[in-house]
Amino acid sequence: xxxxxxxxxxxxxxxxxxxxxxxxxxxxxxxxxxxxxxxxxxxxxxxxxxxxxxxxxxxxxxxxxxxxxxxxxxxxxxxxxxxxxxxxxxxxxxxxxxxxxxx
Amino acid sequence: xxxxxxxxxxxxxxxxxxxxxxxxxxxxxxxxxxxxxxxxxxxxxxxxxxxxxxxxxxxxxxxxxxxxxxxxxxxxxxxxxxxxxxxxxxxxxxxxxxxxxxxxxxxxxxxxxxxxxxxxxxxxxxxxxxxxxxxxxxxxxxxxxxxxxxxxxxxxxxxxxxxxxxxxxxxxxxxxxxxxxxxxxxxxxxxxxxxxxxxxxxxxxxxxxxxxxxxxxxxxxxxxxxxxxxxxxxxxxxxxxxxxxxxxxxxxxxxxxxxxxxxxxxxxxxxxxxxxxxxxxxxxxxxxxxxxxxxxxxxxxxxxxxxxxxxxxxxxxxxxxxxxxxxxxxxxxxxxxxxxxxxxxxxxxxxxxxxxxxxxxxxxxxxxxxxxxxxxxxxxxxxxxxxxxxxxxxxxxxxxxxxxxxxxxxxxxxxxxxxxxxxxxxxxxxxxxxxxxxxxxxxxxxxxxxxxxxxxxxxxxxxxxxxxxxxxxxxxxxxxxxxxxxxxxxxxxxxxxxxxxxxxxxxxxxxxxxxxxxxxxxxxxxxxxxxxxxxxxxxxxxxxxxxxxxxxxxxxxxxxxxxxxxxxxxxxxxxxxxxxxxxxxxxxxxxxxxxxxxxxxxxxxxxxxxxxxxxxxxxxxxxxxxxxxxxxxxxxxxxxxxxxxxxxxxxxxxxxxxxxxxxxxxxxxxxxxxxxxxxxxxxxxxxxxxxxxxxxxx
Numbered sequence: 068x069x070x071x072x073x074x075x076x077x078x079x080x081x082x083x084x085x086x087x088x089x090x091x092x093x094x095x096x097x098x099x100x101x102x103x104x105x106x107x108x109x110x111x112x113x114x115x116x117x118x119x120x121x122x123x124x125x126x127x128x129x130x131x132x133x134x135x136x137x138x139x140x141x142x143x144x145x146x147x148x149x150x151x152x153x154x155x156x157x158x159x160x161x162x163x164x165x166x167x168x169x170x
Numbered sequence: 171x172x173x174x175x176x177x178x179x180x181x182x183x184x185x186x187x188x189x190x191x192x193x194x195x196x197x198x199x200x201x202x203x204x205x206x207x208x209x210x211x212x213x214x215x216x217x218x219x220x221x222x223x224x225x226x227x228x229x230x231x232x233x234x235x236x237x238x239x240x241x242x243x244x245x246x247x248x249x250x251x252x253x254x255x256x257x258x259x260x261x262x263x264x265x266x267x268x269x270x271x272x273x274x275x276x277x278x279x280x281x282x283x284x285x286x287x288x289x290x291x292x293x294x295x296x297x298x299x300x301x302x303x304x305x306x307x308x309x310x311x312x313x314x315x316x317x318x319x320x321x322x323x324x325x326x327x328x329x330x331x332x333x334x335x336x337x338x339x340x341x342x343x344x345x346x347x348x349x350x351x352x353x354x355x356x357x358x359x360x361x362x363x364x365x366x367x368x369x370x371x372x373x374x375x376x377x378x379x380x381x382x383x384x385x386x387x388x389x390x391x392x393x394x395x396x397x398x399x400x401x402x403x404x405x406x407x408x409x410x411x412x413x414x415x416x417x418x419x420x421x422x423x424x425x426x427x428x429x430x431x432x433x434x435x436x437x438x439x440x441x442x443x444x445x446x447x448x449x450x451x452x453x454x455x456x457x458x459x460x461x462x463x464x465x466x467x468x469x470x471x472x473x474x475x476x477x478x479x480x481x482x483x484x485x486x487x488x489x490x491x492x493x494x495x496x497x498x499x500x501x502x503x504x505x506x507x508x509x510x511x512x513x514x515x516x517x518x519x520x521x522x523x524x525x526x527x528x529x530x531x532x533x534x535x536x537x538x539x540x541x542x543x544x545x546x547x548x549x550x551x552x553x554x555x556x557x558x559x560x561x562x563x564x565x566x567x568x569x570x571x572x573x574x575x576x577x578x579x580x581x582x583x584x585x586x587x588x589x590x591x592x593x594x595x596x597x598x599x600x601x602x603x604x605x606x607x608x609x610x611x612x613x614x615x616x617x618x619x620x621x622x623x624x625x626x627x628x629x630x631x632x633x634x635x636x637x638x639x640x641x642x643x644x645x646x647x648x649x650x651x652x653x654x655x656x657x658x659x660x661x662x663x664x665x666x667x668x669x670x671x672x673x674x675x676x677x678x679x680x681x682x683x684x685x686x687x688x689x690x691x692x693x694x695x696x697x698x699x700x701x702x703x704x705x706x707x708x709x710x711x712x713x714x715x716x717x718x719x720x721x722x723x724x725x726x727x728x729x730x731x732x733x734x735x736x737x738x739x740x741x742x743x744x745x746x747x748x749x750x751x752x753x754x755x756x757x758x759x760x761x762x763x764x765x766x767x768x769x770x771x772x773x774x775x776x777x778x779x780x781x782x783x784x785x786x787x788x789x790x791x792x793x794x795x796x797x798x799x800x801x802x803x804x805x806x807x808x809x810x811x812x813x814x815x816x817x818x819x820x821x822x823x824x825x826x827x828x829x830x831x832x833x834x835x836x837x838x839x840x841x842x843x844x845x846x847x848x849x850x851x852x853x854x855x856x857x858x859x860x861x862x863x864x865x866x867x868x
Contacts, residue, residue, distance in 0.1 A: 097367060125342075
């Protein structure tokens, strides 16, 4: 799992994921996210390059959304791979994690 | 529990189910296919499909699904369970077993060769399904859900335990699986416990689900989907048509979030927007369902759990280690007792005696742990008999007796192959063709029987048939032709029958693909000998043959009887010792008169060429094995002791009359006498007096 982040010029932080987002990566991704999100407000996640995702991965996304909301920020999923979209659909998380566009 | 362990559980469970399936199908072959056995077959296929789905083993799911669909039709009475279909199901079962074996071997993806092998089966199965309204394979379950037969709205409430993810389970896979049982109408995630990132344990599970499922599957099937997380989640299932009270009760279970729950339930369409009495219009028949659901909620898991507590799966290695330790303990105790005796400390000796009896108990219960019933090995032969009899076009019944007889697990495992060979041999060579049987006035269908019982410290396993019996003259002629036996020699019946265990010996006129190539029986004999066992044949021409395999109960520790010859100590397995008498009449003969019967004996001093002259008082230990008796002349009797058997090194592999060694408390080595071969020797020596020739079977 590779995370690259860059400010998108409108005060938003854009984070690009690449790789799998499963229980095997979850602990490490959490660390990376914690570091990246420190003090961030609006964040955009680009999940177009995510291969596999499982419930642990989805939990991470939910926790990220919660963390941002608690700090007055917001999370949006800019793009999502088919696997991510399917998993979100299966668990009925569409409302909590709206996807703006499919990859 | 790691994913590997979960997979191990999966394969073990599958094998058990496949076993049940086979039993039920074989019962069906005999013409008694009860509704129970049909259900058992269906349940096995169904559960395997479900469990395989949890692991994402799509090829197993795919194959099993087709079989399950056919079985479902059978269960519903739409298809007759014809003998052909039963045969096909047996083949499917075997294919499933191969698929499971692949998984057990660590190949999670489908093996193309196996997929090809499964294709014809799939086609034959599909032919049965074509008679019904055509259903695309994958959508079959969903389609069934829409049919009128009891498809309904199930509500499933799930709260996963925090270790679910770590245990290799994923709520997503349950949802994927449920969608094969019916259509998932709505999923409402319960995310109240998901914390913010800084407090998140990335590998713990915080999820809960409320979901509505439209399915015709039964409660058991839906519950089955959660088999692997049963202990690790809170599962509530509300059956279709349950009164609103059932939902209210469900909401009450979460007092602090009652409102949210009510919301979620409405969202799922499970609970009518207004909780009115309208729902009870058809309440009467539904009450039972609700009760059933409730009973399943509480009673069934509890029952299952209490069953689980009654037995523990233990790694065989751990047991072996325990047995080894007990062995060391016995040796150490013997040493301590010896030291106590030398020190002439009475108190110490008393403690030593107590310790000794405790160690003996520990040994017995440790060995008991390894004891398994032979029944499961026996029932395996139902299939062997069925298949072989079918291939040969013979009608054969298998009678099983003594399946509760227990013996050491290692022995059970190692005896299965030789027994298979004996059974095949009995079917092929023993049982005559039906026409010949009728001519001989026997029933057209042959009988093979398996029997097991304990006899003086050994287990006897019998494989019998009511066939033609061994033909003594033909065996002898063949043996002479092959140069195994010299012409003109007189052999006892037992010796002639034993010829069939000679390498390369076969009297079958026709070589079938099963037996008759002359390989096998000698291997059987070798395998049995390697287990310190013997095999014996009884045969009556025209009536039948019985092969009697004798095996030691255990391979590790025995009760021994120590005897001394010169400076050496020998151990005789206690179970084989019949009595000890004073030996007086040393007139040069190799036999003596024991209360009116002739008893051949062996002088151990001579046999092992030990130094020193025989003392004036010698003893005779009478040993018995497989109905034969012999005496052993020794210098002194040292008494009983527990003996840990240490195998002899390779160098001594060809030593006769010695089966192993043991370490005494003093640290000395004692040799364990091989009573069966001693008795042979004694009998042989005895026979030589009458007819001087080397016994071919000693």
